[in-house]
Amino acid sequence: MTTADAQGETPAPVATSVSAKVLAECIVDLGITHIITVPDTVQKSFLAYMEQQDKVKILTVCTEDEAMGINAGLYATGHRPMMVIQNNGFYASVNTLKALAFDAQVPTFMFVGQFGRDLTKDSNDNRRRGVRMLEPTMQTWDVPYYRLENPEDIGVVEEAYRKCQEIEGPVAVIIGAPTS
Amino acid sequence: MQRQEAIDALCEYRGDCISVATMQAASPWKDAGQSAQDHVDASDCMGSAASLGLGLAMGAPDRKVMVLDGDGSLLMQLGSLVTIASLGPSNYYHFIFYNGLYQSSGNQTIPGHGITDFCKVALASGYKKAWKVSSKGEFLEALPEIMNSEGPVLIEIEIEREDGPTRFPGVPVAPQIKALREQFT
Numbered sequence: 001m002t003t004a005d006a007q008g009e010t011p012a013p014v015a016t017s018v019s020a021k022v023l024a025e026c027i028v029d030l031g032i033t034h035i036i037t038v039p040d041t042v043q044k045s046f047l048a049y050m051e052q053q054d055k056v057k058i059l060t061v062c063t064e065d066e067a068m069g070i071n072a073g074l075y076a077t078g079h080r081p082m083m084v085i086q087n088n089g090f091y092a093s094v095n096t097l098k099a100l101a102f103d104a105q106v107p108t109f110m111f112v113g114q115f116g117r118d119l120t121k122d123s124n125d126n127r128r129r130g131v132r133m134l135e136p137t138m139q140t141w142d143v144p145y146y147r148l149e150n151p152e153d154i155g156v157v158e159e160a161y162r163k164c165q166e167i168e169g170p171v172a173v174i175i176g177a178p179t180s
Numbered sequence: 181m182q183r184q185e186a187i188d189a190l191c192e193y194r195g196d197c198i199s200v201a202t203m204q205a206a207s208p209w210k211d212a213g214q215s216a217q218d219h220v221d222a223s224d225c226m227g228s229a230a231s232l233g234l235g236l237a238m239g240a241p242d243r244k245v246m247v248l249d250g251d252g253s254l255l256m257q258l259g260s261l262v263t264i265a266s267l268g269p270s271n272y273y274h275f276i277f278y279n280g281l282y283q284s285s286g287n288q289t290i291p292g293h294g295i296t297d298f299c300k301v302a303l304a305s306g307y308k309k310a311w312k313v314s315s316k317g318e319f320l321e322a323l324p325e326i327m328n329s330e331g332p333v334l335i336e337i338e339i340e341r342e343d344g345p346t347r348f349p350g351v352p353v354a355p356q357i358k359a360l361r362e363q364f365t
Contacts, residue, residue: 034238059238059267060266061231061263062259062260062262062263063257063259065225065227065228065231065257066228066230066231066234066257066259066260066263067231068228068231069222069225069228069229069230069231069232069234069235069260070231070232070234070235070238071235072220072232072235072357073220073231073232073233073234073235073236073237073238073239074235074236074238074239075235075239075357075361076220076235076236076239076357076360076361076364077235077236077238077239077240077360077361077364078239078361078363078364078365079239081235095225096225096228098224098225099223099224099225099228099353100225100228100232100353103223103224103352103353103354104353104354104357105354105357105358106357168354
């Protein structure tokens with residue numbers, strides 16, 4: 001679905017930026033100890049802000065498979081890690097997701113950026129397959145997910161984190177628009 | 181060297197290391213009594229042993245971590261060598277059982293067999309040291325230096341082809357992870 005602005009000419013965005021600072025405060029409040037990332041364009045300002053704040057360790061890795069392995073190892077040694085990746089990276093990590101997040105029952109809390117999204121459309125109506133197929137892929141794999149589409153959705157971050165600890169498995173927050 | 185000889189040697193030097201094992205190293209490690217505690221099998225996710233071990237090593241910097249990896253497994257996430265070297269845990273000991281074969285799927289030859297040198301790749305990636313051993317005596321002689329070295333280090337253990345049935349420990353990973361986490365929380 002596309003909405004139009006007052007003049008009816010330029011479609012208005014259906015997803016808008018969430019502040020990196022607000023997002024960072026959420027993460028710190030949750031007690032996250034490590035962010036494991038294959039950097040994501042959509043979340044670049046968030047990653048930069050976290051790096052600047054130096055309150056959570058940032059581990060930049062080569063692949064999302066590795067990120068899930070490291071997440072499991074950190075969790076097993078008493079830490080509270082999370083992952084910051086993009087939609088394409090989620091697709092790349094599904095075998096490890098199956099084994100380490102689901103079968104090994106490791107809470108795997110992920111921010112997944114909708115890289116390449118046309119912000120004037122619902123992600124499920126986007127032309128780009130990488131955007132359009134993210135939610136159906138998560139549904140297929142029974143990965144609970146929450147949409148962070150606008151600043152007023154910020155409460156889903158804590159909700160998603162609690163869910164992740166409760167089910168001891170993967171839970172995603174889908175970052176719908178570039179962080180600011 | 182037989183795989184079992186290498187396992188026996190590693191058992192002697194494990195001490196209070198946390199261990200990770202994958203594919204055809206996992207069952208003999210379990211049979212040797214090494215899986216009962218402080219251990220996680222990288223099961224059903226070939227290639228992930230190295231990064232799982234990296235998370236453990238970073239999470240428990242006061243404990244040494246032994247990763248019992250396979251040659252085909254490492255190839256699946258070869259970039260892990262770069263990540264491990266980049267994050268540089270000094271307590272990381274990466275043992276590669278090298279037979280040049282995908283043993284679990286029927287002993288097909290791995291890509292790069294006879295061409296690729298894991299020790300050189302590890303060193304070029306930034307590992308602190310690397311060893312290649314092909315006999316039990318050689319391995320036993322090197323192990324004190326290996327385990328006293330600052331990681332990350334890689335040891336390529338050349339083992340003989342095995343044609344028997346493949347074995348997997350069949351131990352669920354979730355309780356292993358929970359048991360380990362209990363020590364740290």
